[in-house]
Amino acid sequence: xxxxxxxxxRLLTMTIILASSIDMSTNAYAQESGxxxxxxxxxxxxxxxxxxxxxxxxxxxxxxxxxxxxxxxxEGIGAFSMEIRDSNNxxxxxxxxxxRFGFTTRSSFLDVPPSKIVQKPIVLNRWCSTLLPPGKYHIxxxxxxxxxxxxxxxxxTIVFKAGPIHRTQLRLDIQIIGIxxxxxxxxxxxxxxxxxxxxxxxxxxxxxxxxxxxxMLALTESELAIPYQLQLLRIDPDTWFRPDAINSLVRSxxxxxxxxxxxxIEDPSIHKEDAKHAFIDGVYRLRETGxxxxxxxxxxxxxxxxxxxxxxxxxx
Amino acid sequence: xxxxxxxxxxxxxVENGDTSAAGILIGLLMWMFLLPEGFVDDAAGGGPGIxxxxxxxxxxxxFVFRCMGCEADCPGCAWCxxxxxxxxxxxxxxxxKTCNICVNCxxxxxxxxxxxxxxxxxxxxxxxxxxxxxxSCCDPxxxxxxxNDICVVAKPTNMRQTYVExxxxxxxxxxxxxxSTTGDKADLYNCKVREKVDYPGGNPYYWPxxxxxxxxxxxxxxxxxxxxxxxxxxxGEDYHSPGTLTPPYQxxxxxxxxxxxxxxxxxxxxxxxxxxxxxxxxxxxGGGLWRYSIIKSGAYAEIFPLP
Numbered sequence: 001x002x003x004x005x006x007x008x009x010r011l012l013t014m015t016i017i018l019a020s021s022i023d024m025s026t027n028a029y030a031q032e033s034g035x036x037x038x039x040x041x042x043x044x045x046x047x048x049x050x051x052x053x054x055x056x057x058x059x060x061x062x063x064x065x066x067x068x069x070x071x072x073x074x075e076g077i078g079a080f081s082m083e084i085r086d087s088n089n090x091x092x093x094x095x096x097x098x099x100r101f102g103f104t105t106r107s108s109f110l111d112v113p114p115s116k117i118v119q120k121p122i123v124l125n126r127w128c129s130t131l132l133p134p135g136k137y138h139i140x141x142x143x144x145x146x147x148x149x150x151x152x153x154x155x156x157t158i159v160f161k162a163g164p165i166h167r168t169q170l171r172l173d174i175q176i177i178g179i180x181x182x183x184x185x186x187x188x189x190x191x192x193x194x195x196x197x198x199x200x201x202x203x204x205x206x207x208x209x210x211x212x213x214x215x216m217l218a219l220t221e222s223e224l225a226i227p228y229q230l231q232l233l234r235i236d237p238d239t240w241f242r243p244d245a246i247n248s249l250v251r252s253x254x255x256x257x258x259x260x261x262x263x264x265i266e267d268p269s270i271h272k273e274d275a276k277h278a279f280i281d282g283v284y285r286l287r288e289t290g291x292x293x294x295x296x297x298x299x300x301x302x303x304x305x306x307x308x309x310x311x312x313x314x315x316x
Numbered sequence: 317x318x319x320x321x322x323x324x325x326x327x328x329x330v331e332n333g334d335t336s337a338a339g340i341l342i343g344l345l346m347w348m349f350l351l352p353e354g355f356v357d358d359a360a361g362g363g364p365g366i367x368x369x370x371x372x373x374x375x376x377x378x379f380v381f382r383c384m385g386c387e388a389d390c391p392g393c394a395w396c397x398x399x400x401x402x403x404x405x406x407x408x409x410x411x412x413k414t415c416n417i418c419v420n421c422x423x424x425x426x427x428x429x430x431x432x433x434x435x436x437x438x439x440x441x442x443x444x445x446x447x448x449x450x451x452s453c454c455d456p457x458x459x460x461x462x463x464n465d466i467c468v469v470a471k472p473t474n475m476r477q478t479y480v481e482x483x484x485x486x487x488x489x490x491x492x493x494x495x496s497t498t499g500d501k502a503d504l505y506n507c508k509v510r511e512k513v514d515y516p517g518g519n520p521y522y523w524p525x526x527x528x529x530x531x532x533x534x535x536x537x538x539x540x541x542x543x544x545x546x547x548x549x550x551x552g553e554d555y556h557s558p559g560t561l562t563p564p565y566q567x568x569x570x571x572x573x574x575x576x577x578x579x580x581x582x583x584x585x586x587x588x589x590x591x592x593x594x595x596x597x598x599x600x601x602g603g604g605l606w607r608y609s610i611i612k613s614g615a616y617a618e619i620f621p622l623p
Contacts, residue, residue, distance in 0.1 A: 074555055101557040102538070103511035103576070105545030108489075108553055151481055159615045160481040162489075203502035207548055238508065238543045273583070275543065316513050316538050316556060316572060316594065 036064035037112065041141055041170040049179050051131045051221035052187065054124040055212070056141065056172070062112040069148030071162075072120070074099060075106040082127035083140040092137065095127025097144070102316060109148065121212060125219040126244075132176045141170040181224060188228045191217045195235070211240065218244035223252050230260035233279075237264070237272035246282040255293045258286040262301050277308035456506050457582040463503060470496055470503040472547045472578045475589035477613060486558030486608050486619040492576070493551055494588065506580050507547035509588060511554065513538040514573045524568040527598040527606070527622075529560040547578055556594065558608050561622060565606040569597040574612070598622070 038061040048054055062068050072079040075098070082095040112118045124130065124139065150163025194213035197206045217228055218241035229245045239245070249257035261282045264270055272279065284307045286294055430441040433448035442453035449462030460467045472494045479491035496504050514537045515521035521536040545552070574591040594612045601607050606622040 074553075101555045102540035103545075103552060103554045104541050105509060105547075105549035105552050107549070107551050108491075154482070157614075157616065158480060159488075159617070160479070162481050162483045203505065204500075204548065207502065207505065207546070211546075240541075240543060240545065242543050316534055316540075 037062055037068060037070070039143070039168050039170055041139075041172050043172065043174065046173070047175045047177055048130060049184050049187075049222075050133075050176055051129075051179075051225075052184065053216035053219050054130055054139075054174065055216060056122050056124050056139070058120040058122070058141075058143075058170070059117050060110070060112050060120065061117045062114050065114050066149065067114060068112045070110045070112060071108050071146040071148060072110060072143075073097075073108055073145070074101070075104050076108050076110070076120075077106075077122060077126065078108070079143050079145045080122060080127065081142045081144075082124060083142075084124075084128045084130075084132070085138040085140060087136045087138075089138065092132065093128045098126070123215050123219050125221065126215075129221055130176065131221045134176050134178050136173060136175050139172045139174060141172070143168050143170065179222075184222065184224050188217065188220065188225055192228055192231070214239060214241045215244065217241075218248060221248060221251065223254055223256070226252055226254060226256050226260065230257075230264065233261075233264055234267075234270055237270055237275045237279075242275060242278060246278055250282055250285045253286065253289045253291065253294075255291070255297055258283055258294045258298055261286070262298060265301075265305070280305050280308050456580060459497075459506060459580045461498075461503055461506060463498060468498055468503075470498045470506065471580075472504055472507055472509060472550075472588055473497050475552075475576055480613070480615040482615075482617040483555075486610060486617050488556040488610055488612060488615055488617045490554040490556075490613070490615070491551075492553070492589070494547075495550065496547075501548055501550035504547035504550075507578050508544035509547045509549075509552060509576065509578045510542075510544040510585070511538070511540050512575050512577055512585070513540075513594070516570065516572075523559055523596075524566075524570060527561050527563075527565040527568055527608075529562045532560050544579070552576070556610055556612065556617075558596075558610065558619060561598065561608060561619075563622070565598055565600070565622060567598060567600050569595065571595045 040059040040061070042057050042059065043054060044057075060070065077098055078100070079097070081097045083091050084093045086092050110118060110120050128139075144165050144167050146163050146165055148163075151160040152163070153160050191213040194206075194210040197203065197210075201209075214232060217225065217232060218239075220229070226249060229249055232239060233242060233245055246261075249261065261279050264272065265276065265279045265283070283298055283301060283305075287298055287302070429444050431444060431448070433442040433451060433453060442448050445457070446453040446455050447462055448454075449467050450465035452462075452467050454460035454462050454467035459469050459471045461470045462468075463470075473496070475492055475494035477490060478493050481489045483489050494509075495501070513534075515534065517536065519536040520533040522531070522533045525532065572594045574594055575587055576589040576591070577585040578588045579585045591613060594610065597607075597609050599607045599609070601621070605620070607618055607620040608622055609616060609618040609620075
């Protein structure tokens, strides 16, 4: 009986160690000394294909007794900068903070109730390409955030003075493996599946999930994603993720992307008046690859459509 | 899955006045042996003489796997029945109440610009572009959606400023919320929102230089975000930049006029909240010191002294 208990104890210990190591392989922790927020970053899996969108999930735990509101900056992503390092800790790719002035419907804030863990999903590919050779990589996620509770009302005005910037760094390891076309397509099909609202889901929840899936699809860096990205632009040319999808198509540098954009522009059943310039510009950018097949397939198109003046003005 | 072809051919026998069991049996035999080639669906009110081709393109329509190319490949043809691997002639009912013989009837009363909308107690025709809502037609151009089987107007309303902060470095950050006329922001899925900022003069508008950097310009009007944001957010934020200021400075000021707008499928933009002016100044404070300031909705931010 004593032996059995000892064996059980060893087994239990092993199980705990294994469970911990599995958990640590997909999650990383950071805690600021003296702060009441505990940060953790994770992904739903550890292994990705080159160009696959990597959804990072920040888990923020509020150990305090008051609700905290974290300000992640413009569009809720201004607080982040990213790095991908190889197994020798050499920086392979780096993405700076994203600054977007002007009006947005995206919230800077995330409410974190006391004793609760709240999640914030972000797509790594917005900062760093995952089009990498197979191997192990370290993701470094730098967060520069403010706390709403530290804002101070300026006397005699309606204006609050923003509190100090807090910094934290989160780390996570991922592995890139060789592409498996069939499995990659399945991932993309799963993402497109979010276009259909499940009966049981509320519209609000569905739209949130659908938009996350659209963002991942739009930021996928693979020729396999082209039909899905084109389909997204066909069904909703005004999608929030239109610039991301067009950029991904342009980066693919393929005839399929160029022909797909031409078809969208020339299809009268697709309402795209506001987006026409962006699509036409996409075709011209693809022609800049100089690839003969793209040039010959779009010669007639460019004769009909002048290159729009796509400016990158400041915003207000 | 219920086999609607059998039902339909049985229905043909009934319509032809043959209500006997033998008639129904004949119908079933016809279904078994005669369906595969060029099925003419007169009995369902289909266009007489229209022979629809086999389906060329299958695909998922929501959760239903069906022929997708019927209408495009063969005008007057539509998919009516997942059990028949080919297009069928359309139901062309004089009234929609007969549409049930063909479960996916697409045309209403011979009018290609209308579709059959079933409902309680009976369906009727809806114009193309509307959505069927339990027998009523919801017009998205009037912001109507179908909610709990009733057409209701879903527009953003009561946009209001909920917070404003000075982020430092002359950046003002405004926070707004709005509601839906239905009480549920998720109902605003047909609506987009944006800001429109008008500057004096032409397009683009170049901010005065100096003190702003030469060539620093904005679209006039500035319409953001591009593409417009979903109104379902019920929340908007606006960050106002000081622009790029470069010495040697010179006194300057300009004013822009801002409005927040919403729009539906009609494409017409309507005012959700009128802000008024956004004013920017660069002032010589003497002693070689310069001040940048911005004023909007009574809120103020500055950079002083300018570097």
